[in-house]
Amino acid sequence: MYASNNWKATKKLNINYGVRVSNFAVLGGSDYYVLDDNKNVIDTISQKGSVKNYLNIEPRLSMSFALNNNSSIKASYTRNTQNLHLITNSVTTSPTDKWIMNTNIIKPEIADQVSLGYFRNFNDNMFEFSAEAYYKAMQNQIDYKDNANERDPVIETQLLYGKGRAYGLELLLKKNKGKFTGWVGYTLSRTEKQIDGINQNKWYAARQDRIHDVSVVTMYDVTKRLNVSAVWVYQTGNAVTFPSGKYEVAGQTTWLYTERNGYRMPAYHRLDIAATYKLKHRKRFNSELSFSLYNVYGRENAYTIDFEQSDTDPNKTVAVQTALFRWVPSISWNFKFK
Amino acid sequence: MRKIITAFFTCAILFSCTKEIDIDLNESNPKFVIEGNVSTALGASKVTIHKTINFDESAPYPTVSAALVTITDNTVNQTYTLSEIAAGLYYNSSLLGAEGHTYTITVNIGTEIFTAVSTMPYRVNLDSLVQENLAGTGTGGGPGGPAGTGNITITPKYADPSAFENYYQFVVSRNGVLQNDIFVRSDIGFNGSTSPLPLRVDAEKNDVVTVDMQGIDKAVYNYFFGLNENINQSTATPANPASNFNNGALGYFKAHTTQTKTIIIQ
Numbered sequence: 058m059y060a061s062n063n064w065k066a067t068k069k070l071n072i073n074y075g076v077r078v079s080n081f082a083v084l085g086g087s088d089y090y091v092l093d094d095n096k097n098v099i100d101t102i103s104q105k106g107s108v109k110n111y112l113n114i115e116p117r118l119s120m121s122f123a124l125n126n127n128s129s130i131k132a133s134y135t136r137n138t139q140n141l142h143l144i145t146n147s148v149t150t151s152p153t154d155k156w157i158m159n160t161n162i163i164k165p166e167i168a169d170q171v172s173l174g175y176f177r178n179f180n181d182n183m184f185e186f187s188a189e190a191y192y193k194a195m196q197n198q199i200d201y202k203d204n205a206n207e208r209d210p211v212i213e214t215q216l217l218y219g220k221g222r223a224y225g226l227e228l229l230l231k232k233n234k235g236k237f238t239g240w241v242g243y244t245l246s247r248t249e250k251q252i253d254g255i256n257q258n259k260w261y262a263a264r265q266d267r268i269h270d271v272s273v274v275t276m277y278d279v280t281k282r283l284n285v286s287a288v289w290v291y292q293t294g295n296a297v298t299f300p301s302g303k304y305e306v307a308g309q310t311t312w313l314y315t316e317r318n319g320y321r322m323p324a325y326h327r328l329d330i331a332a333t334y335k336l337k338h339r340k341r342f343n344s345e346l347s348f349s350l351y352n353v354y355g356r357e358n359a360y361t362i363d364f365e366q367s368d369t370d371p372n373k374t375v376a377v378q379t380a381l382f383r384w385v386p387s388i389s390w391n392f393k394f395k
Numbered sequence: 396m397r398k399i400i401t402a403f404f405t406c407a408i409l410f411s412c413t414k415e416i417d418i419d420l421n422e423s424n425p426k427f428v429i430e431g432n433v434s435t436a437l438g439a440s441k442v443t444i445h446k447t448i449n450f451d452e453s454a455p456y457p458t459v460s461a462a463l464v465t466i467t468d469n470t471v472n473q474t475y476t477l478s479e480i481a482a483g484l485y486y487n488s489s490l491l492g493a494e495g496h497t498y499t500i501t502v503n504i505g506t507e508i509f510t511a512v513s514t515m516p517y518r519v520n521l522d523s524l525v526q527e528n529l530a531g532t533g534t535g536g537g538p539g540g541p542a543g544t545g546n547i548t549i550t551p552k553y554a555d556p557s558a559f560e561n562y563y564q565f566v567v568s569r570n571g572v573l574q575n576d577i578f579v580r581s582d583i584g585f586n587g588s589t590s591p592l593p594l595r596v597d598a599e600k601n602d603v604v605t606v607d608m609q610g611i612d613k614a615v616y617n618y619f620f621g622l623n624e625n626i627n628q629s630t631a632t633p634a635n636p637a638s639n640f641n642n643g644a645l646g647y648f649k650a651h652t653t654q655t656k657t658i659i660i661q
Contacts, residue, residue, distance in 0.1 A: 097583060146631035203634035204621040215631075255632075298633050301420055304428045304447040305456050306646055307619070309575050311626050313426065313447045313645070314634050323416070357412055364450075372453035378416045 061117075069123040076116045081140045081159055083109040089161045096202075096214045102161065109161040113138040128177040131189075139166040142199050144216070145264040146207055147298040147318050149362040155207065162213045167196040185231040195221035198250050203317075219252030221263065239275035239286075246270070256317040262296035264318060269293045282335040287328065294322030300364065303374065312364070322362065323378070328353040344392045351385035420450045427459060429509060429640060431500045431648040433466060433492040435518070439653065440466075440492060442477055442485040444502065447645065458483025463503035469512075470496040494518055494610075498650045511640040511648035516610040518652040519561060522552045524606055526658055527593065547660060550593040551606055557587025562616035564651065566607040567596050577623040579616050602660045610652040614639040618647045 061075025083089070085108050091100035102108055119133035140159045146152065159165055174189035198221040201207065205215040225246025232238050248266040255261065271291040278284050299320040300312030331349035352358075357380035367373040425446040433440045444459040464477040464485040470493070477485035492498070497514040527548045555561055565578040578594050598604050611619075614637075621636030639648055 148628070148631065148633060150628055201632040203632055204624050204636060205631045206624065206629070207631040299418060299420060300450060300633070302425075302447045302449050304426075304645060305445065305454070306428060306430060306622060307575070307577060308573065309577075309626055310454070311622060312633065317632065317634065320418070320420070357414070359416075362416070362418070370453060374450055375415050376418045377413055379413045383412065 071121045071123075072118070073120075074116075074118045076114060079113050079115060079138055079140075081111040081113075081165060082107045083111075083159055083161055090211050090213060092162065092211075092213060098211055098214065109159075111138075111140070111159060111165050113165060113167065127179060128175070131172075131174045131176065133170075133172050135170050137168045137170070139168070142166060144199055144201065144212075146201060146205075147264060147296075149297045149299070149322065149359075151361065152295070153207070155212075157212060160213065163199065163216070164197045164218075166198060169194050183232060183234045185229075185233060187227075187229045189227045191223075191225060191227075193223040195223070198252065200250060200252050200255060202254060217252045217254045219250060219255075221248070221250045222260075223248040236278045237275070238277075239273070241274075242270075242272045244270040261317045261319070264295050264297065266296045266318075267293050269324075283332065285330070285332045287330045289326070289328045291324065291326040294324050294359070296320070297322055297362075299362075299376075323359045325358045327351070327356050327358065340395075342392050342394045344390060346390050347388070349387050349389075351387070352383055355383040357383060425457075427502075427504060427507075427509065427644045427646075428456075429500075429502055429511075429644050429646040429648070431466070431502075431511065431513075431646070433490065433498050433513070433515065433648075433650040434653050435492045435494065435515070435651075436653045437491065438488065440487070440490040442466075442500070442502070444483050444485070444504070459504060463501075465501050466490060467499045467501070468493070468496050469499055492650055492652075494652060496650070498648075500648045502644070507642065509640050509642050509644040511638070511644075513615060513639060513648045513650040514612045515650035515652060516559065516561065516612060517556075518610055518654065519553050519556060519563075519608075521606070521608040521654045521656055522554070524604075524656050524658040525550045525552060526661060546595075547598045547604075548593040548595055549604060549606060549658060551608055551656075553608065555582045555585065555587055560586070560613065562611045562613055564609045564611050564616070564619060565594055566609065567594065568605040568607075569596065569598055570603050571605075577619050577626070579611075579619045579623070581613075581616055598660045600660055603657060604660060605655050605657045607653055607655045609649075611649060615647055615649045615651070 058078040061073065064072045066072055085104045085106050089102040089108050090098050093099050115136045115138060117135040121129050121131040123129045142157050142163060144155050144157060157163065170191055170193040172189055172191035174187060176187045178185050198219050199216055201215055202217045209215050223246065225244055227244045229240060229242045231240040246267065248263040249260045250263050251260045273289045276284060276286040296318035297320055298314060298318055301315040302313035303310055304313055329349065329351050330353055331347055333345055333347040335345045359378045360381045361379045363377045364374055365377055367375045427444060427446060429444050431442040442464050444462055445456040446459060448456060460479060460482055465474050467474040475487045475490040477487045480486045492515050494515055494517045497512060499510060499512050502509045527550060551565060561582045563580045567574045567576060574596060576596065580592060596604060618636045618638060624630040625633055625636060635645060638645055640646060
């Protein structure tokens with residue numbers, strides 16, 4: 058259910074408000090579990106019909122105020138609920154994500170977000186600039202407990218719940234007209250969680266916490282038929298858990314950990330280029346041919362990092378990175394039928 | 396109607412590249428690693444203490460000498476002082492564990508004090524060891540975690556008492572050499588039953604395999620379960636296994652029963 062209203066309060070002030078009511082029913086048919094305080098399964102629910110109902114009200118409000126013909130300020134508040142949850146591990150040896158639905162135990166994630174932005178066009182709308190800051194408070198955040206087993210058939214036994222926060226600043230400069238178009242975007246942000254039982258109950262970075270995110274997209278019309286483009290992206294590496302030392306227990310060497318997600322994968326960046334050539338119009342179809350090269354400078358972006366015994370000194374430990382793709386050239390021929 | 400068709404050709408250079416990289420790991424403050432055992436076997440109650448080292452340093456691990464180590468039997472209120480018989484190894488020949496007793500260890504290193512408590516459960520009899528050559532049938536799993544990766548399966552037969560929550564550790568030796576595999580079991584899911592999980596060990600025909608069945612408490616079980624996940628790098632979220640020591644010491648304090656049986660591999 059959704060209801061919204063737009064109210065033009067004054068010539069310059071526009072207010073939009075609404076509310077969405079969402080209901081999520083956890084339906085029987087498959088097994089659900091009841092856990093005790095130590096997360097042991099003490100009962101299994103396998104009834105038909107609704108096992109649990111989650112009713113959520115999501116209000117939203119946004120305002121935009123026109124400063125003049127070219128610039129405006131926008132502010133908004135939104136509540137969102139999420140019934141599908143992403144849980145990620147914190148290792149670098151096999152990074153895997155898992156998506157899970159609400160259950161009788163796993164509640165919908167609720168996020169309240171406020172944002173404030175400044176938008177401006179200039180040079181006769183040739184350029185567009187925006188700056189937007191946001192803060193998001195999140196409830197019912199989920200993460201694996203320490204030493205979790207992600208293959209456990211009752212995944213709830215491996216999870217802990219707490220709160221989260223995300224905040225950041227997004228800057229965007231866009232050129233819309235002319236032979237040369239494109240944009241530059243930069244986002245500075247943090248995404249963190251605080252869950253009792255993880256990281257000594259202190260705030261820690263979520264795996265997907267991306268402090269810096271840069272994208273540069275450029276397109277140039279060389280002739281009417283030939284267009285070339287280049288895209289460069291840069292992202293802070295994922296927050297991951299690395300060992301900070303080592304020790305021996307029960308006759309075996311094991312790692313010393315100091316915090317959850319306290320380290321970073323190496324930064325991810327790459328440049329892609331492409332050229333597209335429009336072929337002659339045909340009676341029945343138009344077509345274009347494009348050539349592209351992914352990862353022009355062959356950056357070895359880390360996919361996994363493993364800690365291994367050194368080949369030269371078995372008492373020493375080294376970090377070994379595996380990257381998947383370097384250059385990927387491709388050709389595509391697109392047809393549009395009339 | 397417009398249709399869009401794309402003929403696509405890509406030549407992914409499909410090889411992965413691996414290389415050693417430098418990771419700027421934090422220098423960690425050295426932490427104390429205490430391994431304390433109270434056993435019903437003569438001479439098996441002892442404590443070792445060493446320190447952690449940085450990631451890029453080489454073993455051996457530095458031992459910790461001149462610690463004051465005492466173990467108190469809380470049930471009869473008797474305290475034993477352990478003396479250092481080798482660098483980082485503390486021992487008292489008259490300390491012999493008793494079933495059902497609770498023990499407290501106190502370790503004094505410089506100005507720091509670490510304590511832990513462990514209760515020795517009542518002994519469950521190990522009836523027999525049964526060899527089954529089920530190589531390649533998966534990793535066991537179930538309550539108690541992976542059952543090792545060896546080629547031979549040895550099943551310890553015992554009757555789990557239903558009146559208690561029981562936790563077990565099996566320590567395996569092959570031809571007198573202690574094996575590193577960590578086998579811990581809880582009776583969650585099969586309390587009172589007689590069909591425990593098999594242990595997978597590496598052995599060959601005519602090898603003499605000894606299994607030491609130890610009764611442990613829940614905290615010790617959780618510690619070794621977490622340790623095993625870490626060592627096998629099979630956990631989603633690596634962290635130090637939860638120690639029963641306080642004040643940030645690593646390691647464990649384990650009061651355990653012990654009973655060994657031997658089998659010759661057929």
